[in-house]
Amino acid sequence: MATVLYFGRLTDITGCSSETITIGGDIKDTSTLRTTIDKRHNAAGGFLHPTVRIAINGEIATNLSILLDTDEIAFMPPVGGG
Amino acid sequence: MITITEQSFDPAEELSKFTQSSADAGGIVNFTGLVRPNASRGKVQGLFLQAYSPMTERGIEDVTNTAKLKWPLAAVLIIHRIGHIAPGEAIVFVATAAKHRRDAFEAADYLMDYLKTEAIFWKKETYADGSNWIEPRQQDHKDAKRWSDNEETSHGRT
Numbered sequence: 001m002a003t004v005l006y007f008g009r010l011t012d013i014t015g016c017s018s019e020t021i022t023i024g025g026d027i028k029d030t031s032t033l034r035t036t037i038d039k040r041h042n043a044a045g046g047f048l049h050p051t052v053r054i055a056i057n058g059e060i061a062t063n064l065s066i067l068l069d070t071d072e073i074a075f076m077p078p079v080g081g082g
Numbered sequence: 083m084i085t086i087t088e089q090s091f092d093p094a095e096e097l098s099k100f101t102q103s104s105a106d107a108g109g110i111v112n113f114t115g116l117v118r119p120n121a122s123r124g125k126v127q128g129l130f131l132q133a134y135s136p137m138t139e140r141g142i143e144d145v146t147n148t149a150k151l152k153w154p155l156a157a158v159l160i161i162h163r164i165g166h167i168a169p170g171e172a173i174v175f176v177a178t179a180a181k182h183r184r185d186a187f188e189a190a191d192y193l194m195d196y197l198k199t200e201a202i203f204w205k206k207e208t209y210a211d212g213s214n215w216i217e218p219r220q221q222d223h224k225d226a227k228r229w230s231d232n233e234e235t236s237h238g239r240t
Contacts, residue, residue, distance in 0.1 A: 007132055007204050008215050012215075055137060079199075080131075080204045080206075081198040081199055081201065081217070081218040082131070082173060082198060082201050
């Protein structure tokens with residue numbers, strides 16, 4: 001199972017800061033994960049916006065990336081500054 | 083040294099320790115950011131900050147290393163709070179030590195501009211009637227851009 005982390009305003013949509021998800025079948029890369037999570041949480045496109053970056057195991061994924069079932073995947077909305 | 087902590091800290095105590103350990107430097111500059119008690123929406127009850135470790139720490143380490151290449155710094159200390167923070171409490175502390183004051187001033191300014199615009203933190207303000215996730219202001223981005231503008235200018239001179 002992959003761990004999916006949510007930050008900032010996305011936690012208001014999901015109601016949680018993390019959950020696990022099985023990678024495989026329809027969920028195989030960053031694009032299909034975005035659409036799956038968006039639908040699952042009725043986010044109305046909140047997870048599809050390009051300003052929401054995805055990090056895989058602590059590294060920003062700048063292109064479409066294949067996911068593994070052992071990955072830690074973070075959805076990162078624009079940062080707020082300190 | 084970089085510390086991300088849920089614990090409150092005393093900036094005066096941190097400055098005192100930093101000063102003692104940087105006795106060989108010619109000057110020390112420090113900045114403390116506090117949680118404002120008032121925002122445009124009204125009285126702030128508190129602030130909640132999230133980080134993503136170790137990405138947040140790694141980003142700050144990288145910019146600290148860049149600052150050390152740009153200016154001859156003897157030491158750098160950055161402390162940043164996460165979690166729930168009350169109005170008036172210190173949220174961030176930056177101290178730089180250098181042989182000459184200009185280097186210490188500019189490096190502290192540069193580090194704060196990074197922390198305000200690019201550091202991986204998410205910040206939520208809570209008011210009596212709700213809460214807001216905060217994003218950097220236009221002015222914060224404008225301040226941060228000064229450093230890349232300066233770089234272009236200085237490259238143009240060489």
